[in-house]
Amino acid sequence: MIISVSGLRGIAGEDLTDELIFKYTHAFGNFCNNGKVVVGRDTRPSGEMVKRSCFKGLLSAGCEVVDLGILPTPSILFSTKELRADGGISITASHNPIEWNGLKFVNSKGLFLNKKEYEKFERMVKETKVFPVCLKATKSIGKPIDRHIKKILSLEYLDIPALKKRRFKVIIDTCNGAGYEIGPKLLQKLGCEVIRMNCNPFEPFPRPPEPNLENLMALKRRVIKENADVGFGLDPDGDRLAVCSKKDFPLGEEYTVVLAASLILGKKKGCVVTNLSTTKLIDDVATEKGASVIRTRVGEANVVEAILKNKAIIGGEGNGGVILPDVHLTRDASTGMALILQYILERRESIENILDKFPKYYIVKKKISIKTDRVLRLGRLKEKFGGAEINEEDGLKFSWKDSWVHIRKSGTEPIMRIIAEAKTEKEAQSLIKQVQSYLNLAPRD
Ligand code: MG
Numbered sequence: 001m002i003i004s005v006s007g008l009r010g011i012a013g014e015d016l017t018d019e020l021i022f023k024y025t026h027a028f029g030n031f032c033n034n035g036k037v038v039v040g041r042d043t044r045p046s047g048e049m050v051k052r053s054c055f056k057g058l059l060s061a062g063c064e065v066v067d068l069g070i071l072p073t074p075s076i077l078f079s080t081k082e083l084r085a086d087g088g089i090s091i092t093a094s095h096n097p098i099e100w101n102g103l104k105f106v107n108s109k110g111l112f113l114n115k116k117e118y119e120k121f122e123r124m125v126k127e128t129k130v131f132p133v134c135l136k137a138t139k140s141i142g143k144p145i146d147r148h149i150k151k152i153l154s155l156e157y158l159d160i161p162a163l164k165k166r167r168f169k170v171i172i173d174t175c176n177g178a179g180y181e182i183g184p185k186l187l188q189k190l191g192c193e194v195i196r197m198n199c200n201p202f203e204p205f206p207r208p209p210e211p212n213l214e215n216l217m218a219l220k221r222r223v224i225k226e227n228a229d230v231g232f233g234l235d236p237d238g239d240r241l242a243v244c245s246k247k248d249f250p251l252g253e254e255y256t257v258v259l260a261a262s263l264i265l266g267k268k269k270g271c272v273v274t275n276l277s278t279t280k281l282i283d284d285v286a287t288e289k290g291a292s293v294i295r296t297r298v299g300e301a302n303v304v305e306a307i308l309k310n311k312a313i314i315g316g317e318g319n320g321g322v323i324l325p326d327v328h329l330t331r332d333a334s335t336g337m338a339l340i341l342q343y344i345l346e347r348r349e350s351i352e353n354i355l356d357k358f359p360k361y362y363i364v365k366k367k368i369s370i371k372t373d374r375v376l377r378l379g380r381l382k383e384k385f386g387g388a389e390i391n392e393e394d395g396l397k398f399s400w401k402d403s404w405v406h407i408r409k410s411g412t413e414p415i416m417r418i419i420a421e422a423k424t425e426k427e428a429q430s431l432i433k434q435v436q437s438y439l440n441l442a443p444r445d
Pocket of ligand 1 (some may be wrong): 094095235236237238240272
């Protein structure tokens with residue numbers, strides 16, 4: 001069971017029990033001043049059960065509960081603001097395996113709780129005694145995906161008539177997740193010929209749910225077979241997006257935010273916000289347009305906070321998360337797809353050619369299981385990489401001119417992440433190996 005600023009995550013029924021969900025959601029109802037709370041979920045088999053536990057907690061706190069049904073996380077955040085709710089809950093374990101589930105908590109602005117809000121909420125969880133009060137009924141309002149689509153289609157950056165004329169052939173693989181409806185519907189509105197892959201919310205996840213290119217080999221084969229313009233792979237709660245082409249390119253899902261930012265930076269002046277673990281390619285793209293890149297700790301809430309503070313025009317994370325403030329301050333695969341199609345349209349060349357023209361970097365991402373009692377003493381690495389620029393905001397990041405390595409503890413799983421990027425794959429692998437052997441860590445995969 002993982003309890004963090006990202007919310008709760010665990011195996012449904014085992015760690016994530018009815019009792020625990022009740023306790024947290026009752027306290028969350030109080031945190032939202034016992035007002036209106038919207039609740040949506042992804043397609044996991046435990047989703048309906050977890051949802052009922054949430055309803056119990058919220059109703060017992062006197063909240064007005066709005067049931068949004070199966071809905072991507074970005075649409076839930078968008079709707080929390082649109083429906084003027086006092087809070088929201090997204091029931092999902094994002095890219096974790098199907099037996100997991102979790103709760104992500106949203107404030108009245110439609111943003112994930114920031115650290116300060118989360119600390120207040122945690123105190124309330126500890127202190128709150130359950131007093132069931134004025135039970136209200138649960139309301140169902142259908143799925144608010146049309147408003148979300150309308151907002152995306154209203155973006156000044158998109159040339160809808162030209163997109164319709166271009167009629168892109170697109171394959172979308174939603175992992176049978178919550179994006180199964182909004183994804184294809186949006187693509188159709190953008191004039192695409194849409195081929196649906198894994199868009200059945202009643203079927204189990206057909207592949208490992210993390211949208212990285214290793215897990216999207218079937219999508220790639222389909223893109224080749226159908227001679228499609230592009231393939232889009234989503235995670236089960238529809239916030240992360242990977243762009244799949246007919247050829248392999250070394251940065252995988254890291255290209256998503258780079259492509260989206262390339263479009264926006266060409267149209268508007270302003271800065272980009274991304275996390276410390278995202279590809280250097282984003283710096284190259286921004287420098288070319290005379291824009292700056294602001295780096296934050298890993299995690300959507302950190303990126304969003306910096307976007308607000310710096311009035312950035314676009315942001316996101318290298319894991320496939322595009323955040324466009326003009327739509328809503330959250331990672332959104334739907335927004336990402338629209339921006340990337342517009343970018344391909346304007347470049348008047350294939351996605352393969354576009355990716356091929358970017359400077360080449362290789363990124364290697366490693367996960368290491370760690371025992372909770374193990375003291376890692378990361379600080380020792382500073383002796384090893386003495387000549388590097390050091391950033392200590394989130395774990396440790398060592399940067400050189402054309403390469404970097406970032407070592408940090410995951411906020412959502414009991415693992416250590418080591419990510420390295422360099423001009424060659426060998427160099428990136430070597431950085432990872434040096435860290436592993438220096439810290440005496442055995443690889444998990
Ligand atoms: Mg996700």
